[in-house]
Amino acid sequence: MRYSQLFGKTSKTVASDADSINAKLLTQGGFIQKEISGVYNYLPLGLRVLTKIQNIVREEMDKIGGQEILMPAMTQNESWITTGRNNMDVLFHFKGQGDTDLVLNPTHEEVVTPLAQKYLFSYRDLPVAVYQIQNKFRNEARAKSGLLRGREFNMKDLYSFHVDEEDLNRYYEIVKKAYFEIYKRLELDDITVLTFASGGAFSQFSHEFQTINENGEDTIYLCEKCKIAINKEIIDTQKTCPECGGDKLKTVKATEVGNIFKLRTKFSKAFNFYYSDSKGQEKIVEMGCYGFGPSRTMGTIVEIFNDSKGIIWPKSIAPYHVHLVGLDLFDENIKTQAEKIYQDLLDKNIEVLFDDRVDVTAGAKFADADLVGNPIRLVISKRSLENGGIEFKKRNEEKSEILPLDKIFSRI
């Protein structure tokens, strides 16, 4: 991609209502643009990052047998009356044709349960796990912190259906592992901890995945020995580490980036979702749900991986792998060589953003490269060519070096 043609520009100043590091840097870098409070447009750079996060999640869900579907953003209010959740204060209600009462789904148990019921009748059909990656709508009392608490936000939600609790427990552990695989690929595994949270009516605990960072909205109590934590809402009833029983818990700030939950039979009961066992007996279906927020995770990553100059993306989700800065492009010879390098990178399927602007000074281009935060910066200029090639620099390192043209590819 040529920077000169990229939709979405970086800027030196940022809208005064950007209220957090992630809102500021993502807006300034041309990744997102606020539409209304808690609702954002994703520009090409931002969408590339979001899509990469989604694809990592997608791959890990597929690995554990998740089957991707896509459910609608809206449904009838009737389903929410059935489960008794129609008065949740975050529900967006509106009217459809014929005065029908509709809601924008803040989560999809009310959709997926009746849907699964149409296809799963027998123990032979179970277990099944389906997931989607889709936007959720929650009318938060107070949207804030950029992508961290929005009214429309991106979510991966996986739902599993089982013959009994034992099988639910088995799969629950599998999902837990898959989540840590995801955080590993996002380079968040060192600072993301399993956190015990309230389990609701049918289960003792649910589990959150909390990424420790000083700007986090949540307070958790961390057992440093086990790297397991307890959520604020249950610290009153659970004062020791659930893993080792230790009582030395450290208070830390964190952001919830995932939540897995044994729903048990709460929704299958509401919708009368039964299956026939091997003896022809009718049995209730056991359910689990597993949420992961790609957009919130994107915001969290920016909160953590940044410096005074901008974002420092983990390699796996950077919008581009290489930021190619062309200087002195008014010189036809240099321009030709820069274009050739750009083409060579494209030919090798290396994701590259080429700053091909002619009338922009070196300082401005470097500042933009730092702000956007791609992992590798290459500079081709009069100076670099005189010194034997192309300047190579990693975003997270200070030092740079000049590499001959033919050596560049082995380094990226």
Place this chain on the structure above:
RNA sequence: CGGGGAUUGGCGCAAUUGGCUAGCGUGCAUGGUUUGGGACCAUGAGGUUGCAGGUUCGAAUCCUGUAUCCCCGACCA
């Protein structure tokens, strides 16, 4: 949802005891000079001051209503 603050070219800001053609920076356009850490000069475009009413000879400035945004708190499978 309770309390507080804000709203002026794309963005950041100034101008209010009511008074001249609403300024400055940045960004944008054109020309020229520059060219390794957000260059410089010149010229130019861009605003019915969130919206709707009201007071007044005169309103960005005062009054009423309303919308939106932000902050603190409550809330948050």
